[in-house]
């Protein structure tokens with residue numbers, strides 16, 4: 132009887148459910164190393180077998196790890212972000228890199244709207260007050276959301292999904308992006324500063340990495356002003372956290388709804404005691420539905436790559 136073909140060996144660096152691992156295990160020999168301690172050991176002991184790596188943006192894959200894997204030909208980010216994958220080092224070796232573009236965009240956009248509504252309307256804070264027996268007459272009225280000016284920084288896959296949802300709230304939408312999105316009807320602002328001067332609310336939806344580091348700094352926050360709110364579902368590095376914490380503390384910005392932090396995976400110490408910050412632990416993109424979708428796209432990209440076809444979402 133002919134022997135079944137050997138499944139390629141896949142190194143998985145991100146935590147995955149048993150269900151996800153089982154599904155991926157039908158197509159790959161899995162080396163599962165979701166902790167920092169397991170990672171080095173897994174690379175050292177399986178270096179000559181590993182042909183593909185599955186990771187996420189925050190965990191990445193570094194140049195020295197790529198160099199240590201002579202058979203590596205495919206690196207996939209499960210989600211949209213890939214800021215810690217050394218794409219240049221992979222390209223130099225002719226290694227294909229892909230991401231999960233468009234698999235969790237709706238989930239992230241829903242979460243962004245949730246953070247915006249919760250932050251502007253003060254929903255968590257009002258809930259706490261109610262639990263303390265405080266009724267509305269003793270509380271300041273939170274501002275309206277509908278009809279306001281929303282500035283989106285990074286009008287890509289997720290930014291556009293946020294715009295669609297904001298249109299349902301009758302918001303006027305402006306944006307700043309690397310380039311003009313002439314396919315959209317929205318007003319383009321050439322700088323983040325000009326967008327912040329115009330907007331009531333800012334939502335950050337750019338990639339992370341060096342090119343966007345601290346794009347939101349003290350001058351931008353001051354331009355947004357004491358009635359302004361900011362939401363970040365992109366990457367913590369895009370906002371200067373110290374400047375934001377100070378602006379929130381001094382009331383120079385009204386509030387912030389944040390899913391991502393410079394301190395990840397540690398919680399953002401300087402924001403935790405601020406009553407005008409609504410915080411979630413980098414979950415905007417993750418739901419059972421979106422994870423299933425990211426795994427499906429990864430498997431499709433892998434199937435294509437190992438049968439000599441181009442991946443659907445190359446980087």
Ligand SMILES: NC(=O)c1ccc[n+]([C@@H]2O[C@H](COP(=O)([O-])OP(=O)(O)OC[C@H]3O[C@@H](n4cnc5c(N)ncnc54)[C@H](O)[C@@H]3O)[C@@H](O)[C@H]2O)c1
Nearest residue numbers: 211212285286287288289308309337338339364365415416
């Ligand atoms: N919080 C979460 O769970 C979560 C989930 C998914 C994605 N994300 C983050 O959201 C990011 C965006 O995802 P996407 O799928 O929309 O990506 P995308 O590539 O489709 O869109 C990014 C947009 O940002 C713009 N951009 C890039 N650099 C810029 C700069 N310096 N200044 C202005 N605009 C710039 C690009 O032109 C593009 O339009 C991801 O890279 C990831 O970091 C977070």
Ligand SMILES: O=C(O)[C@H](O)COP(=O)(O)O
Nearest residue numbers: 187188189210211212416
């Ligand atoms: O980029 C994404 O899709 C999500 O933010 C997941 O991010 P992570 O890759 O850092 O978990």
